[in-house]
Amino acid sequence: MPRSADPANPPRPDPSRPVPASRSAPDPGALLAWYDRHRRRLPWRAEAGVRQDPYRVFLSEIMLQQTNVVTVTPYYAAFLARWPTVAALAGAPLEDVLSAWAGLGYYARARNLHACARAVVERHGGAFPDTEAALLELPGIGPYTAAAIAAIAFERRAAAVDGNWERVIARLFAVEEALPKAKARLRALALTLLPSSRHGDFAQAMMDLGATLCTPRKPACALCPWRTNCAAHAAGAPERYPVKAAKAARPTRQGVAFLAVRADGAVLVRSRPPRGLLGGMSEVPSTDWIEGGPADPALAAPMALEWQPLNATVGHVFSHFALELAIWRARAPAVTPAPAGHRWVRPEGFDAEAFPSVMRKVLEYIG
């Protein structure tokens, strides 16, 4: 391959800059040796040299998407205790899965987790397929997760390129192209790093490296097994990589939540539409959430009661907008029937409901 895209105008050495010392290619063996000494013990990780149950790899990988280890840990333990096998999870009602997932965020993951378990049972007889391509066909399993399961559970040679890999590779090769456009280039570079054995260990070693040494801020380059192979380190600017595109500003939307409290303490609740924001989750009835707020909130009240605006606002930040939710509260008689599509839920039943975090904040105002 030519060094320049333009053969008529080949790049010329810049005399004002010294030619950088050539770096040898990163050796996967060096990373694996580091991993053998420093591998983290995590609840979903098998002992060294032992292949992990594909279901456990699957469950942990879905939960870990865009979510910290510390946050995932208790959810992983609860799911594994309640649904120890993919067949058990497939047999559960979706509402149970959603309520167990409540608080973890990105609720499409819970819907897809459940759909995937059912697909594994129905299409594959309850055993996860053991190739990256077949895994990729399952709901909720994308390029990263397919490669991670294939490598960790089945010892397939696959590049499980996650945010850690991207950061490590961007630094190793000083990739100037900005994410997310750079994803294809980073993946191509990742494929050049793969070892010829220990594929599961290598996938996890890359993640450990990114999580413990090659961190976004203040990377511990002095301890890195690939220190001498790293272009960003050689340039003295590891934190400059990966380059990222600017993010869009986050607008603020307003709404009003209607907190109807029955004489016995029950609260009026409904379920959100099955897809989209907080899809399938439980909620206190509210107006639409829109920039500038609803013109006439009273029109959205779930039933005719004496609604009292509280001097309180619930603030919550979603991934792509912030929400300010005013609280209107009303007391309802003991025998008030629930309007169509709604139900009364007493506080003892809250744990069985799929209340996302924003709704748990609203429910603090029961009074």
Add this chain to the structure above:
DNA sequence: CAGTCGTGGAA
């Protein structure tokens, strides 16, 4: 392909 889709912790 850029927008959608949560949450809580750290700096």
Add this chain to the structure above:
DNA sequence: TTTCCAAGACT
């Protein structure tokens, strides 16, 4: 307080 960030997938 604000910003960024964490083992991404789907449309």
